[in-house]
Amino acid sequence: MRVGMPHMGNIYIPFKALFQRLNIDFVIPPVSNQRTLSLGVKYSPEGLCIPFKLTLGNLIEAAELGADTLLMPGGYGICRLGYYAKTQEQILHDLGYNVEMIQVGVSEKKLFGILEMIKHLSNNAPWSKIISAFRFGLTKLNALDKVERVVQKVRARERIKGTANHLFAKAVKAIDRADDYDTLKKVQTEYIDQLNQVAKFTQAQPLLVGIIGEFYVVLEPFSNLDIENELGKLGVEVRRRLFISEWTKFSLFLNPLGVNETDRIHKAALPYLKRDIGGDGWESVGEKVLHAKEYDGLVHLAPFTCMPEIIAQNIMPKTKEVIPVLTILCDEQLAKPGTLTRLEAFVDLLERKRRSKDRQQRVLV
Numbered sequence: 001m002r003v004g005m006p007h008m009g010n011i012y013i014p015f016k017a018l019f020q021r022l023n024i025d026f027v028i029p030p031v032s033n034q035r036t037l038s039l040g041v042k043y044s045p046e047g048l049c050i051p052f053k054l055t056l057g058n059l060i061e062a063a064e065l066g067a068d069t070l071l072m073p074g075g076y077g078i079c080r081l082g083y084y085a086k087t088q089e090q091i092l093h094d095l096g097y098n099v100e101m102i103q104v105g106v107s108e109k110k111l112f113g114i115l116e117m118i119k120h121l122s123n124n125a126p127w128s129k130i131i132s133a134f135r136f137g138l139t140k141l142n143a144l145d146k147v148e149r150v151v152q153k154v155r156a157r158e159r160i161k162g163t164a165n166h167l168f169a170k171a172v173k174a175i176d177r178a179d180d181y182d183t184l185k186k187v188q189t190e191y192i193d194q195l196n197q198v199a200k201f202t203q204a205q206p207l208l209v210g211i212i213g214e215f216y217v218v219l220e221p222f223s224n225l226d227i228e229n230e231l232g233k234l235g236v237e238v239r240r241r242l243f244i245s246e247w248t249k250f251s252l253f254l255n256p257l258g259v260n261e262t263d264r265i266h267k268a269a270l271p272y273l274k275r276d277i278g279g280d281g282w283e284s285v286g287e288k289v290l291h292a293k294e295y296d297g298l299v300h301l302a303p304f305t306c307m308p309e310i311i312a313q314n315i316m317p318k319t320k321e322v323i324p325v326l327t328i329l330c331d332e333q334l335a336k337p338g339t340l341t342r343l344e345a346f347v348d349l350l351e352r353k354r355r356s357k358d359r360q361q362r363v364l365v
């Protein structure tokens, strides 16, 4: 058995650590690129969303590298994601790849469901080994996300553009290479320190923009033209709720206190949307309501034809909590020059708004 899986940001790093510790034979397809997209688009039904097309491209590339067991996120929710693994398996069979697809999803078994799947992949490794490998993977995931949060802050303030990105790329490689907890901790601390020491414009009060929207396009930079980085270049600090380490906490583990950030977001959305509509549509509405006073603006990332985000996009202008929202529809037609022009215009608008707010406050004083 040789295992392969699609990309989504740096998620391959914790999985790689897990597979290595359990001696699971695996391949990592090339990081998503133009070829991945072309393959996905070529073999997908036209109207499907970009997560389907890009992950299909990744899976084809994994199969080309000899993977015969493919992991694909799935779900039992309202969105069509639940059908993707089956449909992609059929497409791969039609293309002549003899692969078995395993759907990785959160069931009512929560963490135990994932651990059972790992046990199957590892040819029945002992539970103690599985839990230890899973824990190490999770620690890598936390380290990646902790460093990335600092990068989001530094990008907006750095004197030499690109310094934070450069350090982040090095940190990702070092976290990937770390083979024990001590090294991992050291790497995390070292890179956070280096990021904090980057020369910055100390007086800068960057615009604060929240990134909201569908899980995959928020977390896979290739699908959104690396929008966080582009905003950073424009001197904007980006905040996002979606980090896989956070998602893992509330999706896989029982929450003894019963309240988490997602509950708060759902509650905020209630006056406008009373239930889950699949994907992240409910969360997009709730985040707009919740962060309207806190952020200068929101960038809403929505895959073209994604029903949950289309609903959210139509509700957002009607809420009484007001904040500028730029919706970007992500698909294979999304091009850099047009997107950058829209981002620049949006940032311009937010700057003017901030200046006029400051003026009003000075008059009041």
Ligand code: SF4
Pocket: 049, 050, 051, 052, 079, 080, 081, 214, 215, 216, 278, 279, 280, 303, 305, 306, 307, 308, 309
């Ligand atoms: S939430 Fe939207 S984009 Fe994501 S898988 Fe479902 S339909 Fe596709």
